[in-house]
Amino acid sequence: MVTALKERTTMEATVPVQQINRQENILSINNLEIFYGENRAVNGISMEIEKNAVTALIGPSGCGKSTFLRSINRMNDLIPGAFAKGEIIYEGLNILAENINVVALRKEIGMVFQRPNPFPKSIYENITHALKFAGIKKKSQLDEIVEESLRKAALWDEVKDRLEKSAFSLSGGQQQRLCIARTIAMKPTVILLDEPSSALDPISNAKVEDLIVDLKKDYSIIIVTHNMQQASRISDKTAFFLNGDLIEYDHTEKIFTNPSVQKTEEYISGRFG
């Protein structure tokens, strides 16, 4: 296993960028079921998540898309009585397994939530909080990462003069970008976004969307959204969930122009949901 992995990384390095197979996957989900006590919220779904792409999960409320998203970095562990069966393969490991170090996993699979949730600390500390815990203590290095991640999150110019101010002094949209910045600072491979702009005004929303498209060159992104337009604007692939089932999963263009399942079309055209 280890050698196979090494081979893959060396191969990657030699293949010219243009020829990278667009089908390369970062996550493989096999027959995933998620339960809340007696209730099954996700009914055995299987899908591949592409690397360096934006994958959108859509569907009406309660369809299991958020539950699925939260299982990818084991946030469901926090909910008493929640458990998952099946496999989510990441880097050759089933991350649902008992022996996975969830703390290390969450460093690589970061998450941004529906409502901006900065820490009640300064802007600077919001980003360094987790870095310090991960062992980065040097001021110069921290400064560097703070600037880099704020730039990537398109927030640097707005906050560079007030890094010591409370994160609560920022607008909602800025707070959400700060939350994205602090996730980026951990240099994850996958970023999970749970309706990241549903609590924002249209202008902030647009900024966050631009940012997401920008980020996919470095990260693999999975986004749950209620907003059809958003899914069609920013995602490469779209998965439609209904009542815990994965109804259809395909290229976004295909889903929005010519879905193969009747239900998908009905949902996208707004007939229910």
Next chain:
Amino acid sequence: MEKLLPAQNRLLKSKSSRLGGEFRGKLFVILCAVIMITATIAITIFLSTKGLQSFTKNGISIIEFLTSSKWDPTNKANPAYGVLPFIFGSFAVTILAALVAAPLGIGGAIFMTEIAPSWGRKILQPVVELLVGIPSVVYGFIGLTVLVPFIREHVGGLGFSLLSGMIVLAIMILPTITTIATDAMSSLPNHLREGSYALGATRWQTIRKVLVPAALPSLLTAIILGMARAFGEALAVQMVIGNVRDMPNSILDASATLTTIITLNMGHTTYGSVENNTLWSMGLILLIMSFAFILLIRYLSSRRKLR
């Protein structure tokens, strides 16, 4: 970060992670929880063992202990260990205090939630909180210097009496009852009020026929908690009740309770003597009563959930 390591090394649990702060932190809080369990069990076991000694070691009959009204432990020839007068005293002051404090407390709660929810609450809430803050010895001291002489001169008797004990305790448990009753009344759903008013009921009719019945289990809980406090209160009662060993004949007679006899005699009886042991048996009665109050409250809260 550190992606150069193979996935196994990065993502699987390793032994070293157990020794980190995570593990120590969890151990610490579990230890704290264990301390609480240990303390409770230790109190129960120690006090039960010690409290039973007067029956097991000194051969006092439990029946006599609980039912005889003759208390004369210092009589060398023929000591008597009947604590009925004190049990009676404890229950008497507790029930009397509740009879006074319950209407006042629930009335105060209704005033805060129904009559003047805005300004009334702003005034009465801090008043109640300040009443809670006054230490029980201060209540006892004021009872001793104001209430006792007042009763002696204007009502009759010595002043040291069940009546004084009742009044002091009633004031002491008033804030407990008021606070819990207020919470109970204000957590009633608004549609109860609206429904009743919509039918043309007056405020008083709404309170009496709809709100109080709906909140009844919680209001009873408030009264029971107040009584539990009164039953266990020692110093304030001890300072005003007179501490005599006889059964009181009227509310103006001096009396004694389990707590006051313990307070008074624990210090000047020899540890291990029969008289001292009977004090521990009285302590055991207090412990059992406090469990009984908990059971009563649990019963009420289970009834509340059924609704």
Next chain:
Amino acid sequence: MNSKTADRLATGVFITIAIMITAILAGLFFYIFVNGFKYISFDFLTTPSSNVRAGGGIRDQLFNSFYILLITMLITVPIGVGGGIYMAEYAKPGKITDLIRTCIEVLSSLPSIVIGMFGLLVFVNTTGWGYTILGGALALTVFNLPTMVRTTEDAIRAVPQDLKEASLALGITHWHTIKTVILPTAFPAILTGAILAAGRVFGEAAALLFTAGLSTPRLDYTNWNPFSEQSPLNIFRPAETLAVHIWSVNTQGLIPDVEAVSSGSAAVLVISVLIFNLAARWIGRIIHKRITATK
């Protein structure tokens, strides 16, 4: 009587009750302060008490009260906060959690005289320490622990789940999240609760009668060696607190100026408790302002 009249009458009764409760408090405060203030002087606060003569002060009792409070809080706060963290963050619904809840309920409903008896049995007789400050503080810990645990648990549960998730999602461990995100956010509420609990501990007497005792050795305030007999800092010496003093001079005292000493002491005691209450409210309000202003 028609329903309108009954309604008016009832309203009158409720208003009367409210006035009565307020009047009781006003009366108590008036009596305590009017009677107490005239005895409070610098001398009163700084002279040692006397067992037989008039003119004694409350220097040692005052010191003892604060010192026992300090020791009690030093023991209670870590255990109480730890227990609260356990209940809010680690306890899974089940038998053990139910057992702990029952224990908290039992501890909080025990009469303080019973806790004092337990203290006498364990911290005085079994350990062979005799009446000590430490024994008193441990008894008060039993008395205070349930409050501290509940306060902490409520404060932690009031911390938005969002914040906890944010920290965990960044790959921070649960304990580090508790330490650096949850506790700091819950801190104001825990502090307010701790100060209120301190007020309660400060006025407690019944649990101390048989644990810290009714006497204080002759203290030498220049002696800071905590192992010396005369040192006020020695935790293995008996110590009569202010609340216990009020009780003992009234029930067992021989001094002629009982009324003066206890009036003065009662006023000092109530003022101290009042300060604790006001401090707790004040801190609560400041923090509340800070949070609402920035959100």
